[in-house]
Amino acid sequence: MIFAPAIFFLLVFIPCHAQSQTFGDFKYDETALYAETKQVNQFFRRFNGEEDKQGERLYEKDRDFRTYKLRKKYVPTLFNLESSILNDAGKENFSELVLDKDKPVFLDFHGGAWLCELNTLFIYEGREQELTLFLVLQEEVVGSKWVIDGVYFEPFYDLLKKPDNSNFNDSKFLHPLSHEVGFMNIFRVFNESDSLEYFGNKYFQPDYLSLFFYEIKKGRLEFKTVKDLKFHFFQIDGWYFELTYFNRAGYNSGWLISNLLEIDEKNRDILLNYIYHE
């Protein structure tokens, strides 16, 4: 296990009531359970400095609420410290920004610009197949709810491609006087289903979410189970990070930042498209 300075902070932080517990002949170290970032909600609290040393929720009226001192201890522990993807310079720059004494940056559960990538299993064409759902938190008149924002399912993408309009296609078209023959030539469009998309208008974009709902309603796509999930955060200006659950022993476990990138506006859109497979 990597022993990083962040872990040291966390060990200092562990309250005295979280110690080893004995069940008969079974001894258990509770400090690891304390250290784990057990829910995404707790990730938000720790990131924002809204949880005290005892793990208790802090509110605005509390002295340590969102203080620099508290956040300085928590933030370094919220990275996956066993990752080689996360480099020290990136973590330092990111931490410097969010922990700025004059203009600290906080995460907001209802602030938008974050999404969930949920991997599921569906039964399609007689076999189990992986399907990814993208969910976002939507604000309502009363409260909020998670809604499906997109879907990635390989069979849909294989069959219904986004046409590559960057290259002009000079063989797949209906000639401009087709109307004069009452579009009798339209049969050619349907002869070759592989090139069907070229006969659509230049703005055509397949809507996989509609297709997903349609196939479920038709009874051809059947939900089996959920597998795993992760979150993508674009809420902090100039940065992207990924949040993943690490079910492992030790103090650096639970919901942790598993990927971190400094990105500009243009790369943000590219990355979003990449995540959504667009």
Added chain:
Amino acid sequence: MKRFSLILIIMTGMAFSYTTQAQTDISPERKRAIDSLAMEKIRDLGKYISIIGNKQTPFSEAKRVIDRTLELFVEEAQMGVSSLSREEVIYYAIREYLERLMLLNYDKVKIEWFNIQYISDLELQPDGRYVGVITIFQRFEGTSDDGLIYKDVTKKDITVYVERKQTQIGGKLIGFWDVLLGDIRVVETTK
């Protein structure tokens, strides 16, 4: 008539915004009281599971305890179980889960609690109820009569629904917070 309708709409709107505001306003003290109530229900659940899974419990008594357990839950709550070797979630209706536990028929069932738990914030959902998730860690040990011991440590993320209700006591309407348990996600931990 038009004027009357407009006044009615405004008044309804005012009442609605008042309700919305009231709903989003749970003080830290109130939240702590609701948390305690929810933890009490979760402890009851643990107690009932020990009784249901124990071989010494007569069948009729186990059935009665299953009914009591179901009273802790909202309708159609599910238990979603995954293990270290299988990340896919297997779903059980709560009754089905409890009945399976009863049939396992361990000679002795021991459910131990860790002192660590995490209680999320309460979030308002579109139907006006609040929802929260409480994470607890439990150690389960089942000993069969031939001495075989099954044990695991699991993390349980328990959905909690919180609703403001009213009841009439002595002709007076008294408001109270009702807490019911919902879907439970059970994950085997490596710790």
